[in-house]
Amino acid sequence: MYNKLDLDFYLRNDTIQISKDLLGKFLFTKSKGIITGGMIVETEAYTGITDRASHAYNNKKTTRTKTMYKNGGIAYIYLCYGIHHLFNIVTNQIEHPQAILIRAIEPTKGLNKIISRRKIKSNQYNLTNGPAKLTKALKIDLNDNNLCLINSRIWLEDRKILIRNSNIIKTTRIGIDYAGEYADKPWRFYIKDNPWVSVK
DNA sequence: TTGACGATAGTCT
DNA sequence: GACTATCGTCAAC
Numbered sequence: 001m002y003n004k005l006d007l008d009f010y011l012r013n014d015t016i017q018i019s020k021d022l023l024g025k026f027l028f029t030k031s032k033g034i035i036t037g038g039m040i041v042e043t044e045a046y047t048g049i050t051d052r053a054s055h056a057y058n059n060k061k062t063t064r065t066k067t068m069y070k071n072g073g074i075a076y077i078y079l080c081y082g083i084h085h086l087f088n089i090v091t092n093q094i095e096h097p098q099a100i101l102i103r104a105i106e107p108t109k110g111l112n113k114i115i116s117r118r119k120i121k122s123n124q125y126n127l128t129n130g131p132a133k134l135t136k137a138l139k140i141d142l143n144d145n146n147l148c149l150i151n152s153r154i155w156l157e158d159r160k161i162l163i164r165n166s167n168i169i170k171t172t173r174i175g176i177d178y179a180g181e182y183a184d185k186p187w188r189f190y191i192k193d194n195p196w197v198s199v200k
Numbered sequence: 201t202t203g204a205c206g207a208t209a210g211t212c213t
Numbered sequence: 214g215a216c217t218a219t220c221g222t223c224a225a226c
Contacts, residue, residue, distance in 0.1 A: 044207070053207070064222055082219035084208050101207055132208050142221085175207050 002026075005156040010072035010149070015091045015098040019045040019189050022089070022156075024163040027105055029138040030153045036110030036117075036138050038128065039161065042103040042190035042197045044173045046088070048096060053179035056097035067146050068097035075154055077135070077145040084132030085141045089149065089156075103174070103188070104129045106196040107137065114138070130198045167192045174198075 005025065012018055020043075028037030046054040055065045055078075067076045068090055076088040076099050088099040105128045107114050114137040118127050128134040135141070140154065149155050170186040177183055190197045 046207080055207085062223065078207090079219095079221055081206055081208055081217095082221070084206095086207060088207085103207085126209095130208070173207070178206095 002157045002159050004150065005158055007073045007150060010089065010091050011093055012072075013092050013096065015045045015047050015100060016187065018089075018091050019043040019100045019187070020163075020165075020168055022100060022102070023168060023189060023191050024161040026108070026157040026159050027102065027138070028109060028155055028157065029140060031139045034110055034113050036107070036113050038105040038107035038109060038196075039159075040102055040104075040156075041106050041194045042129075042188070044101040044103055044189070045187040046099045046101065047187065048092075048098045051179075051185075052182040053173060053176035053185075054097070054099075056099075059097075065097065068099050069095055070146070072098075073149050075140075075144050075147045075149060077140060077142055079142060080132065085135040086131045087135050087138075087140050087144075101131055102134065103131045104190070104196055104198045105134050106194065125195050129196050163191055 022040050022043050025040050027040055028035055049056055049059045056068045071094045072091040074090045076090050077085055080086050088101050090099050092098045107128050118137050128137045147154055169190050169192050171188050173188045
């Protein structure tokens with residue numbers, strides 16, 4: 001039996017560190033008895049009220065962003081461009097609105113189901129190499145917002161895969177040009193040479 | 201109540 | 214490389 005990540009993993013206050021720790025961990029969802037998922041290979045940290053790229057910048061609190069202010073260990077999902085669902089993991093403790101965007105996974109479980117959801121004919125690298133692609137592949141949508149990652153249909157596991165620090169690439173986040181100097185922060189992390197990482 | 205907009209992806213040129 | 218699909222959210226009216 002593999003170890004499901006517990007609450008303490010998410011409640012830490014160093015979201016940058018958690019973003020790195022998430023590389024090599026496994027994300028799964030269950031739908032109608034079918035489990036799909038894979039290894040996380042790319043993440044982005046959104047570090048709270050001082051981060052101009054974050055929805056919670058300047059302590060902004062709305063019906064959408066209130067999820068981020070909750071205790072860590074839950075899912076923050078929102079709609080992007082009216083079409084795409086993006087999956088984030090809330091970190092830190094209550095009233096510390098930080099989150100990590102999962103940008104890409106390497107699919108390992110339920111591959112046939114993933115392929116059929118993505119309407120792709122063969123097993124290709126573009127199945128889950130983007131934040132909206134992986135939510136479609138794992139059937140994550142707005143209904144999963146606020147879901148607890150300890151005891152719901154979405155969870156993470158530690159399968160004892162160690163990603164060495166030297167194999168973690170740190171670079172700038174994607175699609176946040178509006179964020180001023182925060183657009184230059186190296187808060188995107190991915191596994192070096194992994195073919196499932198999203199393309200710039 | 202309205203309108204502008206986005207932490208993207210797929211298609212077309 | 215450019216174009217656009219498409220809708221929940223949010224701030225302003």
